[in-house]
Amino acid sequence: MSPRSNSCENGPEGALIGADTLVMLAGRRPEHLDGPWSLTLDLFGEGLNQNWAALDEKRPIEWELPRDYDIAGGEIVHVPSCWNVLRPEWRFFEGTGWYTRSFEWQQRRTDERVVLYVGAAAYEARVYLNGYPLGRHRGASTPFCVELTDALETGANRLQIAVNNQRLANRIPPERFDWFNYGGLYREVHLVRLPALFILDATVSLVPDGGRFTLLAEVTLSDPTDGTAHVSIPELDIEIPVPVSAGRGAAVVAVTPALWSPASPKLYRVVTRFGNDLVEDQIGFREIRADGPQLLLNGAPIYLRGICAHEDDVALGKSSTREDVERRFGHARALNCNFLRLTHYPHHENVAKTADERGLLLWEEIPVYWNVDFASDETYRDAENQMQELIRRDRNRASVILWSIGNETPDTVERTHFLSRLADMARHMDPTRLVTAACTLQGGMIKDSVTSSLDVIGINQYFGWYDPDLPGLARFLEHSFPGKPVLISEVGADALAGLRDPSAPLFSEERQAQIYRQQFEMLARASYVCGVSPWLLYDFRSERRQSSVQRGFNRKGLIAEDKNRTKLAFGELARIYQQIGESRP
Ligand code: GCU
Numbered sequence: 001m002s003p004r005s006n007s008c009e010n011g012p013e014g015a016l017i018g019a020d021t022l023v024m025l026a027g028r029r030p031e032h033l034d035g036p037w038s039l040t041l042d043l044f045g046e047g048l049n050q051n052w053a054a055l056d057e058k059r060p061i062e063w064e065l066p067r068d069y070d071i072a073g074g075e076i077v078h079v080p081s082c083w084n085v086l087r088p089e090w091r092f093f094e095g096t097g098w099y100t101r102s103f104e105w106q107q108r109r110t111d112e113r114v115v116l117y118v119g120a121a122a123y124e125a126r127v128y129l130n131g132y133p134l135g136r137h138r139g140a141s142t143p144f145c146v147e148l149t150d151a152l153e154t155g156a157n158r159l160q161i162a163v164n165n166q167r168l169a170n171r172i173p174p175e176r177f178d179w180f181n182y183g184g185l186y187r188e189v190h191l192v193r194l195p196a197l198f199i200l201d202a203t204v205s206l207v208p209d210g211g212r213f214t215l216l217a218e219v220t221l222s223d224p225t226d227g228t229a230h231v232s233i234p235e236l237d238i239e240i241p242v243p244v245s246a247g248r249g250a251a252v253v254a255v256t257p258a259l260w261s262p263a264s265p266k267l268y269r270v271v272t273r274f275g276n277d278l279v280e281d282q283i284g285f286r287e288i289r290a291d292g293p294q295l296l297l298n299g300a301p302i303y304l305r306g307i308c309a310h311e312d313d314v315a316l317g318k319s320s321t322r323e324d325v326e327r328r329f330g331h332a333r334a335l336n337c338n339f340l341r342l343t344h345y346p347h348h349e350n351v352a353k354t355a356d357e358r359g360l361l362l363w364e365e366i367p368v369y370w371n372v373d374f375a376s377d378e379t380y381r382d383a384e385n386q387m388q389e390l391i392r393r394d395r396n397r398a399s400v401i402l403w404s405i406g407n408e409t410p411d412t413v414e415r416t417h418f419l420s421r422l423a424d425m426a427r428h429m430d431p432t433r434l435v436t437a438a439c440t441l442q443g444g445m446i447k448d449s450v451t452s453s454l455d456v457i458g459i460n461q462y463f464g465w466y467d468p469d470l471p472g473l474a475r476f477l478e479h480s481f482p483g484k485p486v487l488i489s490e491v492g493a494d495a496l497a498g499l500r501d502p503s504a505p506l507f508s509e510e511r512q513a514q515i516y517r518q519q520f521e522m523l524a525r526a527s528y529v530c531g532v533s534p535w536l537l538y539d540f541r542s543e544r545r546q547s548s549v550q551r552g553f554n555r556k557g558l559i560a561e562d563k564n565r566t567k568l569a570f571g572e573l574a575r576i577y578q579q580i581g582e583s584r585p
Helices: 323-333 351-357 377-394 412-430 450-453 471-479 511-521 568-583
Strands: 035-042 074-077 094-106 113-118 122-128 133-139 146-147 155-163 188-194 199-206 214-221 225-231 238-245 247-255 270-272 277-281 288-292 293-295 304-309 339-342 363-367 400-407 435-441 456-460 486-490 529-532
Touching: 094 133, 122 511, 133 377, 199 225, 199 270, 199 277, 199 450, 199 529, 214 238, 214 270, 225 247, 225 351, 247 456, 277 351, 288 435, 293 351, 304 323, 304 363, 304 377, 304 568, 323 351, 339 351, 351 363, 377 400, 377 412, 400 412, 412 435, 412 450, 435 486, 471 511, 511 529, 511 568
Parallel strands: 304 339, 304 529, 339 363, 363 400, 400 435, 435 456, 456 486, 486 529
Antiparallel strands: 035 074, 035 094, 094 155, 113 146, 113 188, 122 133, 122 155, 199 214, 214 247, 225 238, 225 270, 238 247, 270 277, 288 293
């Protein structure tokens, strides 16, 4: 972030905000802007046409001319939240929500800079301060920052964020996907006060060279300056001087930390200082590598006993609370899981922080889902930026072992070029993790051309459900040896909670449990399969699902959408994982 990079002269569009201005929050004390905001829903997009951001805050009786927007006169809603769950008439709203609130600012230091940090806004957000356009961000599930300094007033300031959640073919995800299209400022919003020169990003990781005794410290500053940063890990009694040139620096140190693993989720306090700035994080050190068909965690083979999870709640929509995250981890533990596939977009950052503390391994993913506009360079840049923001946000999270660049995308030349660029970028940006994607079989075999760009091949297969030919699973497992780890990234079946019938008809709990049994009788024996993450933990909202047993929900959950009623297959999977956990690493 160069000084005043989001200055007020950006014009009506505002600069495109991206990963390069994302400010690391760890160890800082931000000022929270959560709470009551005014929200006006703008179905016809009049806000940009009529330049609502430039209006004053007079009340209607004080206007000289009529207006269609009353800046502080919207409905008062709590941020963070999804508008879809706040009013029945807002359930399916797809358009722009104009959020407004004011805040007081008094300068505390002469050289102080102030940045707005938004945890997530679904999908495109335009930020205005005191009527100035400061920038716009694309991507519904990653954080972004925009500098407010130049547009701040001493005393009262007016902050507006226009959030658009329309489903468009050139977005990531595109207009069709199998989850609910929530909208709004649905994660936390903060003000961050910073010195003139500050630490933008600081990461410390174990160099993945098989030795596991070399730490790499990397520091990025807000501005292209020289100097020395200092990274200390008190418990290891080390301080690493990191020479910085033109705002970037890196240094290695030989040390043998206690390694992080699901069995021993050891975290170290890591403090990074530069000039007047300091950040600190809790970081676990571990190595994940692929060796032929095996996945090695800290040099030892590991088998991933996983489950997929959406970020969806009947009361909260896509927002998630600490209680909601705790419940997700509680159910994963009860299943004897050591792994979660967070689908199909970046989840709240508390999930990876909790996984670090609890010792659960994670697959994190950006929503390059189904039929993306792979020929569009603008769409590629959107996907690339979402991946970069996710890596910047979670790079210090030991639990994250896999970056996923897509899910069930069609095997075309444009798509494979798009994804291989994304894979190369992710691997270059973060060589300490593996790159994967969820692919589908072709002719019952692994033939997808993108697999050559992946470190771990994810396979979504529904033998026994969408494909009645269950023996096809045996043929696939017996004849596909791609020479690299294969993770069954989806498998499952629908069941309506409470629909019980010993004859196991479709949508009965018995049929779902039966398919789990039949699947794992074969999967557990497949030597090159490094793990499974069945689809999925909870039933979730999806308007594509309108049969009388679905009624707007995808029913493949092992637990109903109330996150309470457990289906027969839950106990089946817990028993299967208990047995696998005892027999495989
Ligand atoms: C696909 C897809 C999921 C979807 C699931 C289903 O594999 O990846 O997003 O919900 O199948 O059909 O239930």
